[in-house]
Amino acid sequence: MPSNYTTKDIRKRMQSQGLRITPQRLAVYANLLARSDHPTVEEILTDINRDLPISSKATIYSALTVLREVGLVKEVLLEEGVTRYDANVQPHHHFCCQNCGAIVDINWETFSNLQLDRLPPGLHAEGYEVIIKGKCERPDCQMAS
Amino acid sequence: MPSNYTTKDIRKRMQSQGLRITPQRLAVYANLLARSDHPTVEEILTDINRDLPISSKATIYSALTVLREVGLVKEVLLEEGVTRYDANVQPHHHFCCQNCGAIVDINWETFSNLQLDRLPPGLHAEGYEVIIKGKCERPDCQMAS
DNA sequence: TTAAATGCAAACTATTTGCACGTAA
DNA sequence: TTACGTGCAAATAGTTTGCATTTAA
Numbered sequence: 001m002p003s004n005y006t007t008k009d010i011r012k013r014m015q016s017q018g019l020r021i022t023p024q025r026l027a028v029y030a031n032l033l034a035r036s037d038h039p040t041v042e043e044i045l046t047d048i049n050r051d052l053p054i055s056s057k058a059t060i061y062s063a064l065t066v067l068r069e070v071g072l073v074k075e076v077l078l079e080e081g082v083t084r085y086d087a088n089v090q091p092h093h094h095f096c097c098q099n100c101g102a103i104v105d106i107n108w109e110t111f112s113n114l115q116l117d118r119l120p121p122g123l124h125a126e127g128y129e130v131i132i133k134g135k136c137e138r139p140d141c142q143m144a145s
Numbered sequence: 146m147p148s149n150y151t152t153k154d155i156r157k158r159m160q161s162q163g164l165r166i167t168p169q170r171l172a173v174y175a176n177l178l179a180r181s182d183h184p185t186v187e188e189i190l191t192d193i194n195r196d197l198p199i200s201s202k203a204t205i206y207s208a209l210t211v212l213r214e215v216g217l218v219k220e221v222l223l224e225e226g227v228t229r230y231d232a233n234v235q236p237h238h239h240f241c242c243q244n245c246g247a248i249v250d251i252n253w254e255t256f257s258n259l260q261l262d263r264l265p266p267g268l269h270a271e272g273y274e275v276i277i278k279g280k281c282e283r284p285d286c287q288m289a290s
Numbered sequence: 291t292t293a294a295a296t297g298c299a300a301a302c303t304a305t306t307t308g309c310a311c312g313t314a315a
Numbered sequence: 316t317t318a319c320g321t322g323c324a325a326a327t328a329g330t331t332t333g334c335a336t337t338t339a340a
Contacts, residue, residue: 004294018314018319019319019320020313020314020318020319020320021314021315022313022314022319022321024320024321024322025320028148031246040304042304055321055322056321056322056323057305057309057322058305058306058321058322058323058324059320059321059322061304061305061306062320062321063320076226077222077223077224077225077301078222079222080220080222080228080306081228081303081304081329082302082304083225083226083305089326095264095268095270098271104265104268106265108266110263110264111259111260111263114256114259114275115256116277117253118256119240119251119255119277120249120251121282122278122282123240123249123277123279123280123281123282124227124279124280124287125240125277125278125279126243126279126280127277127278127279128275128276128277128278129275129276130259130273130274130275131271131273131274131275131276132261132268132270132272132273133270133271133272134266134268134269134270134271134272135268135269135271136267136268137266137267137268142269163294164294164295165293165294165338165339165340166339166340167294167295167296167339169295169296170295185329186329186330187329188323197296200297200328201296201297201298201327202294202297202333203297203298203299203330203331204295204296204297204332206329206330207295207296207331208295218305226304226328226329227329228330244333267305
């Protein structure tokens with residue numbers, strides 16, 4: 001489960017901001033909650049329209065913008081030109097397989113002890129994330145150069 | 146200075162791979178060496194064509210691809226839809242100002258002691274980078290919410 | 291001399307926008 | 316009922332590609 005939230009949270013968050021709960025917005029959020037692979041817009045679109053068409057691409061973009069504004073979704077930027085989305089909005093780190101591109105969430109506690117006071121004077125940190133590049137557990141990837 | 150390299154290095158690197166040294170490739174690399182603000186393609190283009198037109202946009206893209214292939218340049222992905230470039234190819238971290246967008250290089254040694262053995266079993270790290278978000282030293286930014 | 295690089299324009303991909311129609315509250 | 320959201324198509328932005336011309340070695 002990529003988040004501590006559930007689809008119930010979307011109602012509270014959206015309504016408190018005067019935003020409507022629509023089938024499309026619910027579907028996008030539910031899809032992100034259900035999967036842990038940080039999908040792209042294209043992947044979300046394919047997935048939620050698999051059985052019956054429920055949303056257009058422009059609506060997915062719109063839904064993701066709104067979900068980010070209310071703090072239910074974050075974007076993940078690891079590859080050039082590819083924006084991915086994550087329903088896990090708690091601070092955490094990312095492992096990125098250099099062979100297959102898989103992205104694995106790493107618990108915050110794994111690297112929660114960074115000494116931010118070592119930053120150059122004048123810079124004030126509000127948060128951080130560690131991005132680890134390497135090879136994931138798949139045999140193909142372990143084998144790859 | 147964002148790198149330990151100089152424009153002399155481009156000759157060695159390129160020639161050893163049978164690639165040509167052109168005024169355009171030199172200009173792109175020299176520009177990246179001269180500035181520390183991780184420019185976009187657009188910004189590089191504007192800068193090197195300021196006095197007299199020397200390069201087209203397609204050539205900048207081509208030059209950056211080659212420079213990355215020979216290991217003289219790295220891309221920096223911190224904002225959605227924006228690819229920036231860096232002639233500092235040594236491992237280092239990035240501080241990103243949430244107010245003005247400034248990107249500050251942080252020495253590797255500042256956070257060089259991460260315990261990578263704490264990663265989930267099966268994942269093999271080959272490198273990492275810490276991305277710190279916060280406010281930079283500019284008074285405007287310190288002031289901002 | 292000649293294979294490789296440049297510059298332009300067209301093609302492509304990702305994302306945003308305008309607007310008529312539909313719908314959640 | 317009605318302001319907000321959706322879907323479509325067109326617009327925009329970033330990047331890549333094809334090809335004739337130029338040039339580094």
